[in-house]
Amino acid sequence: MTDELEEFALSSHSYGRITGVSLAMHSIPDAFLVLHTGVGCKYKGAGQYCLHDLARPSHHREGYTEVTDLALIKGSASRIPIYIRSWHKKRNPAFMAVVSSTFLEMAGEDFAKAVKGAESTVPCPVAYVRTLGFDGDLYDGYNSLTLEVLRRVPFKKTKPVPKKVGVVGYVFDRYEMDHAGNLQQLRFLLESLGLECGPVALSGRPYRELMDLATCEKLICLPYGRAYAKELSKLSGRPVIRTDLPVGLSGTFRWLQDVAQGCGVAKAAAEACIKKQSDYARPQMDSFRTYARQRLGSRRLALFAETPLAAGLTSFAIEAGLNPCLIGLRDRSLGGKKAFLEALRRTGVRPSEDLDVVENPSIELSRQKVAALRDKGSLSLVVGSCTELSYINPEGRQNEVPSVELGFPSFNYHVLFPTPYYGVAGALALAQRVMNQVR
Numbered sequence: 001m002t003d004e005l006e007e008f009a010l011s012s013h014s015y016g017r018i019t020g021v022s023l024a025m026h027s028i029p030d031a032f033l034v035l036h037t038g039v040g041c042k043y044k045g046a047g048q049y050c051l052h053d054l055a056r057p058s059h060h061r062e063g064y065t066e067v068t069d070l071a072l073i074k075g076s077a078s079r080i081p082i083y084i085r086s087w088h089k090k091r092n093p094a095f096m097a098v099v100s101s102t103f104l105e106m107a108g109e110d111f112a113k114a115v116k117g118a119e120s121t122v123p124c125p126v127a128y129v130r131t132l133g134f135d136g137d138l139y140d141g142y143n144s145l146t147l148e149v150l151r152r153v154p155f156k157k158t159k160p161v162p163k164k165v166g167v168v169g170y171v172f173d174r175y176e177m178d179h180a181g182n183l184q185q186l187r188f189l190l191e192s193l194g195l196e197c198g199p200v201a202l203s204g205r206p207y208r209e210l211m212d213l214a215t216c217e218k219l220i221c222l223p224y225g226r227a228y229a230k231e232l233s234k235l236s237g238r239p240v241i242r243t244d245l246p247v248g249l250s251g252t253f254r255w256l257q258d259v260a261q262g263c264g265v266a267k268a269a270a271e272a273c274i275k276k277q278s279d280y281a282r283p284q285m286d287s288f289r290t291y292a293r294q295r296l297g298s299r300r301l302a303l304f305a306e307t308p309l310a311a312g313l314t315s316f317a318i319e320a321g322l323n324p325c326l327i328g329l330r331d332r333s334l335g336g337k338k339a340f341l342e343a344l345r346r347t348g349v350r351p352s353e354d355l356d357v358v359e360n361p362s363i364e365l366s367r368q369k370v371a372a373l374r375d376k377g378s379l380s381l382v383v384g385s386c387t388e389l390s391y392i393n394p395e396g397r398q399n400e401v402p403s404v405e406l407g408f409p410s411f412n413y414h415v416l417f418p419t420p421y422y423g424v425a426g427a428l429a430l431a432q433r434v435m436n437q438v439r
Contacts, residue, residue: 009362012304012387013138013330017131020141021099023049023408026058027172027202028149028210032093036065036080036111037101052409053174063087067104077109081118088122094207096126097145102133125152137332138408139224139306142171146202147228149210155236158214165190165263166198166216168232169225173408175204181420181429189246189256189423192273193265218263223308223343224334247312249281249427250319250347281424288431289321295438296380300325302370302392304361304384305407307334311343313383313406316427318349322381322434326373327357328366328388330407336360367391374401381438386411402437404430 018037025033026049049058065083067076080098088096098115105111115128127148131141150168167186172179183204187197198216199209213219218239221229226242233240241262246255253274260270301317301324303310310329317324329340336359344351358365370392373379382392385407393400405413406421419433420426 006362006365009364011330011360012328012363012366012391013306013360013385015138016133017129017136017138017141017144018099018101018133020136020138020143021097021129021131021145022062022141023138023171023173024142024145024202025061025097026053026056026174027204028095028207029056029204030094030206030208031061032087032091032096033062034065034080034083034087034096034098035062036067036076036083036098036104038067038103048409048411049174051411053176054414055175060091063091072104072107075109076104076107077111077114080111080114081121084115084118084126085121088124094124095149096122096124097148098126098128099131101131105130105132139171139331140227140333143225143227146225147231149201149207150213150228150232151235153211153236154214155238160217160238161196161198161215162217163194163263164196164198164216165218165220165259166213167200167220167222168213169222170200170203171224172202172204177415177418178420179204181415181418182422182426184418185246185420185423185425188425189252190259192277193256193260193263193270195259195263195265220259220262223339226335227333244343244346245308245312246422247309247426248316248319248347248349248430249278249285249424250349251312251315252423252427253278254347277424281428284428285320285431288435291435292321292438296322298323299378299380300373301380302326302328302373302382302384304328304330304366304382304388306331307336307340308343309407311340311347313421313430314340314344314351315347315349316430317383318351320427320431320434323352325352325354325356325378326369327355328361328384329357329359330361330385330388332360363391370401381434385409386413402439404433404437 025031065079100111112128119126129144190197199213201210221240221242229240243255243258246252256274301322303324307329310327314324337357379401382401382403386405389403419429421430
C-alpha cells in the first residue's frame, strides 16, 4: 500500500467520539446515556461491550429518542426533553448524558439548549456532549464525558483533606479483574508513599463517589487526561500533577518519583519505597529475561496500543528483553509518535535505533508489516487488541505468531482474578502472560 492510499484506508481502531462517550458512561454504574441518533448509530457505542465486558451488561445503561424521518423534517430537538424525563423515570440514574450524530447536528438545531432546558425537570445533572463522526476519536469522546463529570465536582465548596490524592485520566473499559487489579495497584502505590488514595475518575464507581474528588488535596492526571489538565486546574483550584502511566518497572518507579515530588513526599522516603519494590521484583524479572532469551533468541516483538499505554508497554518490553521492533499507535488524539518517544525517554529506557513507530496504522499496513516480520522468521510475539490479532493471526492459519491480547476491545481474553498491567505487580503479570504464550 502506498503512503498516499494509507490516509484513506480503514483504520484498525476507527472508533469515534460516540463510542468513547458510551465507554465512559459504562464506567459510571448509575449513569444513563440518551442517544439522540439514527438507527445505525445506536449500536456503535455499546455493541462490542457485550463481548468485551462479561462482568456487567452494557445495554441496560443506554436508551434512544427514536428519531424518525418525520421528526428530522419537522425538528427533532423537542423529543430530547420527553425522553430524558421518560428514561429517568424508568432507570432513576444519578447522572445522565445526551449525544447526537452528525446528520442530526447538520440540521442546525440547538440540542445543547434542549438538554439544558430539560435538566431542570429531572432530579439529576444532565450533560450534552457533541459527537460529530468526522472529528476526534474514542479518547476525545471519553475525555469529553469525563470533563463533564469533573465540572460538577464541588471543588470550591469543599475543604480538601491533607495528603489525600485523587486520580483523573484513567480509562476504564470493563468491570473485569484486570481493571480491578490496576486500581488496586494505584491505591497501593500511593499508600506506599504515605498518601491516601481518593477517587479515580473514571473507575467503575458510582457518580456520588466521583464527587468526592473535591476532598482531595492534589490531583494526579494520567496522560489520557492531559487534554483537560489545564481546565481541571482552574476548575478545582488544586495542584494537578501530570504523570505517565505506571507500566513496567522503570515506568512505575518514575511514576512514584513524579508523584512523590508533586505531593511533597521526602526524597528519602520515595527512594526507600522504590528500593523495596525493586528488591522484590528484580529477581523475578531477571528470571523472565533468562527464559525469554533462551526461548526467543534474536526474534522480536510487535506491539499495538494507544500512545500512553504503548510507551509503558514498550518500556516494559525493553527491560524484559523482548526487543520491540514495531509499534502501532492506535489513536489519533493522544500525541502520536512524538508523545510516545518523549514518554519512553522519561522512563530512561532506550529503544533500538531501528524501532518502527507507526501512527494510527490501517488494517492493511499493520497486516503487511507483521507479515513481513513473520515471513522472515524474526517475530516472536504480537501484543494488541483482538482487532489487530484477528487479522494478524487469521483463524486456521498455520504457524501463527504467539500473541497477548490487551486493550479495547478484548473478546477472547477475560479476567476472573486481579491481573493488572499497572505497577510492579502489573509488570510481573505481563511477564507471566508472555511466558504462558512463548514456547
